[in-house]
Amino acid sequence: MMYCSFTDSASFLEKRLGRSPEVFLILRHGLSEWAERLSEIITVDWNEIPGLPALHSIGRGLTFTSGNMKGVEVLCLDGRLHYYEGYSMNEVVSPIHLASALGIKVFIFTCAVGLVSDRGKVGDTMIVRDYINLMGVDPTRGVEARKGQDRFTVVSNAFDRGLSNTALGLSRKLEIPVFEGVYAAVSGPTFETPAEVNCLRIMGADVVGMSLVPETVTAVREGGRVLAICLVANMAGSDFGGDEEVNRTVEGLTYKVFSLLDGIISRIAEGKV
Template identity: 35%
Template structure:
């Protein structure tokens, strides 16, 4: 893995003019934040050594280098998922590469199903903790000490300092926010009604098919993490809760202006 990380990093560094301070992973339907990135250079995942191609609608498959809020960043317009048939090491490989490029903070967005009755479609939820129900772990296998410790502490996977900054940013703009626990599942099916109820009972407020592996590897790498979900459907409804990917994308795009503002302001304060 170390050789692959070095080869991918070396390729990307050809296009780096200033080492990025933050990495951003843009989830389903949330790729338009890329338009706010200035002095940008875009690299197709297909051109980066050892990067898998993006295959999911709403994920464009580009790595973007540039500036956001005047700060140098690297952004993933499109992420990888375990359900695509990739290993967890492949899913989280870009986090390793962004760390090697120099980032100290990782910002993540995703689309998620709501399981909290206080939520509605289009709401934003700051992730304060997560429950990992995915069937594989990105750190399984021999630990590579150069990348991080064998047993990383997960008591604060989402940095409280960054959460406080975002709450302040949102308050100034009167953007309503929720906080809650994100449940990570394999997918690619949306959940049954019984599964939604189960995950809410065990402490979940929102559920999705990403984020958790990336956060685990980020913490293993010594990065600070902030993550936010756009609530794109309400899985706890007992009736008429047929969910389509198209509806998820539409809800994510509608919420995107607030998400873009929050991420841009947060990057400025790093």
């Protein structure tokens, strides 16, 4: 498979925005209103951008929002493509390729997760230190490396230490319950059984989710710095209210996470991270 070029997509978006974003955020469902805190906002519908995959998830669209905060140009996406929705892995990571083609080097990903270990509790925030990929697929598989790019991707330090330390410090300052841990990625969409959760715990996972890893691998391969912020929304393997309960929990954490994102962008603006 040839390397997927997003040059045309990036050129179109850059012309529409009239600016060069420095930070790319994926805001999970329930956090998209954070983008309204930006100034000089410009929105572009996913379907307007050439080269991006067609959306086929029922009742859901995606929008890019660009704006400025503290002098930092930010590009947000209000959701993501999930592998469990039937998208190919190349399609799942297409927003990362687009952001990279725009020259973006800082990636902040947010997601909801189920708790596996006893290191935290529902309602906490986890900053990802490492991951375990159990999705059974890798976004770089079969994709030809660009000239000068290694065929294999080193992810031993996938999550940027400076960004992670900043997020941890700000969380504590803002009195947001936080811990740092390991994210286990599964393909979904079925939630985990108690036996699977026990297996994940033995493997060293603290939380489990159905996204994040493909985006992280792609961003690292493109030379990006990655920060991943997880919202602990439920106890994995328990009898809970499914996606509706996850969304209710995330809603309760919204403004704490908004304050955290504000602080991170401010630190980037100050050149402290």
